[in-house]
Amino acid sequence: MQTAVDTWTNSTTAPTSARLLEIFRSMMTARLLDEKLAALYRAGKIHGGVFLGKGQEALSAALGQALRRTDVFAPLIRDGAGRLAFGETVVEALRSCLGSPQGPMRSRDGNVHRGRPRDGYLPMISHLGAMISVVGGMLLSRRLRGRRGDIGATCIGDGGVSTGAFHEAVNLAAVEKLPLVIVVANNHYAYSTPIEKQTACRSLVDKAVGYGVQGHTADGTDIVDCCKVIGEAVNRARAGEGPQLVVAELLRLCGHGEHDDANYIDRRLKETTIGRDCLDVARETLQERNIMDAEAIAQLRAEITREIESAVQQVIKEGGPDPFAHDWCALATRRLADPPL
Template sequence: MTGITGRASDPDRMLPSREPVMLLGPDGRPATAEGAALPSGEALLRGLAGMVAARRFNDQASALVRQGRLAVYPSSHGQEACQVAAAQVLTDDDWLFPTYRDTAAAVARGVDPVDALGLLKGDWHSGYDPYEQHVAPLTTPLATQLPHAVGVAHAARLRGERTVVMALCGDGGTSEGDFHEALNFAAVFRAPVVFFVQNNQYAISVPLARQSAAPSLAHKGVGYGIPGEQVDGNDLAALLSVLSGAVERARAGEGPQLVEGRTYRMQAHTNADDATRYRADDEVAAWAAKDPLVRLEAYLRTEGVLDDARAAAFTEAAEQVAHRMRDGLNQDVEPDPDDLFRFVYAEPTPQLTEQLAVVHDELTRDGLTREEVRR
C-alpha cells in the first residue's frame, strides 16, 4: 500500500476469491480453502455458544412481538453465524456499527438483551449506552450508519489508536448512496474499518439480482481501491477466519476491507411482512439445509470437542437470556413526556421550551398531575 489513498500495487489482490470461502461444508465436514485455516476448537465452541444464544434470542423476540411487547422485530434467524462472528473478532477497544437486524450481534458484543430491544419497543433513546460496549445505536435507515462508522475509524487513526470499526449492512444497503460515500472516504483516508455485508439475498422483497449486476457484492470494493472477499455466511469457521484477517489488516494500517457474507434470511423481513409472496418454499428449504448451527455442531461433535453436557450448558445459558428478555420486556413503561425535549440539545432552545410548555398545558388540561399523566 502506498500513499494516503492506500492504492494496492497489485490490483488483482483486491479481487475476491471466485467462490465464497468455506471451511465447513453444510454437513459439517471440513472443506479446503486457500489461505484460510480453521480457528481453534475453543474459538469455535465460543462461537457455537453465541449462535445458540442468538437463535434463542431471535425466537424469544419474535414471541414478544406476538404478545404485544415489541412493536416490530427484524429476525436474524439463519444469520446467526454472521452476527456472532462480527462481534467475536473484535477487541474491547473496537467498535461495532449495527443495522436494525443486528440485535443479536449487539448482544454477542455484550449489550444487555433487554436494552438491545429498547429501540424496537419504542420506549427509550437507542436503549443502551453506546460507549459501554462500543456498539453504536441500531440503525433503521439503510446504510446511514456507514459514514458514521468511517468517521469513528478515521478519528481513531488520527489519534494514533489501534481501534478498528466493524460496519455492518445488508445487501440492500449496498444500493444506497451512503454505502458509496462511506467506502470512498474510507479508502482515500485509509480508515481502519471493515465493511461487512450480510447478503441475505433480499432487500425486503427485492432479490439480489434486481439490486446489482456485479459478480458479487465483494467485487464492489475494487472500484474504490478496497480489497474484497466473499465468504460462506453460514460457516462460522470461515467467517472467523476471513473477518479476523480483515480486522488484522485494517489494524495494521492497510486501510478499509470489504467482506461479503453469503447467508439467508430464513424468516420474514419483519413481523409485518409476508415472505411467501415473493419467495418459494423450496428456496427456503434449500437454505435450511445449510443451517449454521447444525453445521458447526456436527463438526465439533465429530472432532470430539463438543459433548452432550457442554451442548446442554449452551442451551441452558440461552434459556437464561430468554428469561431475562421475558422479565425485562414484560415490564410496563412509564414514559415521561419531558423526554421528548430533554435530550435534543444540552441547553434547550427557546422554541423547545415553548413546545414543552404547550405539551404540559395539553396534558394537564383536565387537572392531572405530571405523575398521573406518566402513569
C-alpha cells in the same frame, strides 16, 4: 448472564475451539432471544416491529467475536448475535425491544435502533448505509489524536449496498485508508426484492475492486469459514491495510420482520447450500471437532433459555416511560431550546 470474552489477545485468524465456542454461544443466545421476541410480538407485548437475524447468526457473531472492546461496531438489522458477541447483554437487548426507560435508548428508540456510542457501539438509523461514514469519522478522529490499534466494523446487506450513502462512505474510507471492516450479508432479498434487481455485478465482492479496497468472500452458513474470513479481514484492517469488504452468502430464514411471511423467497434457494441453517451447521461442527457433545449443547440451550426467561421477567417489571415526566428537549444545550408552543 451472557458475557462476551475479551478477545484483546486474540490476534490469529485460526478458528480455534475457544473462538468457535464463543461464537456458538452468541449464535445460540441470539436465536433463542429472537424466538422469544417473536413470541412477545405475537402476544402484543412489543410495540412497532420485530426484526430477526435467523440465518445470519454465524456471520454476525463471528464479527462481534473478532472485535476488541475498544473497537467501533455499527451493527445493522440482523446482528443480534454480533451485538451479544461484542458485549451487549440479553437484558439490555430486551430493554430496547420492550421500551424500558432503563435501556440505553430510554424508550426513545427501540428494537434494532440501539447502542452505546460511548462504548464504541453505534445505534443504527433506519437509513441504510448512513452509519458507515460515522464509523469512519470515529476512526479518523482516533487517528488524528494519535490513538492507534482500534478498528471499526459495520454491517450491511445486499440491498443496502445500492445506497448512495454506502458508496460515498466506502469510497471515503478507502481514500483515507481507514481501518474499517464492512461486512455484507448477501441474504439474496432486500425485503422482497431479489439480488438481481440490486446489482448487475457477478458477485458483490467485485465492488471492492471499484473502491480500491480488499475484498473477501465467506460462506455465511459455515461458522468455521465466517470465523476464518472475518478474522483475516479484521487482522488486515488492524495491520493498516485499509478497508476490508467481506461478502458472505446466506439466506434469510425468516421474514424481513415478524409481520412478513416471506413467501417471495424462491423455494429452490432453500435447498441449496446457502439455505442451510447456520446454527445446525455450527452444532454439527462443534460435535465433529469434539468441542461440545449433544448433551453439552442441550445443557447450554437450557441455561440460555433460563437466562432469557429471567431477563424478560425483569425487563417487563421495569415498565414503560412516564410521558408527562419525560424530558422533551432535543438539545444538549438546554438554553438554546426553542420554547414550547
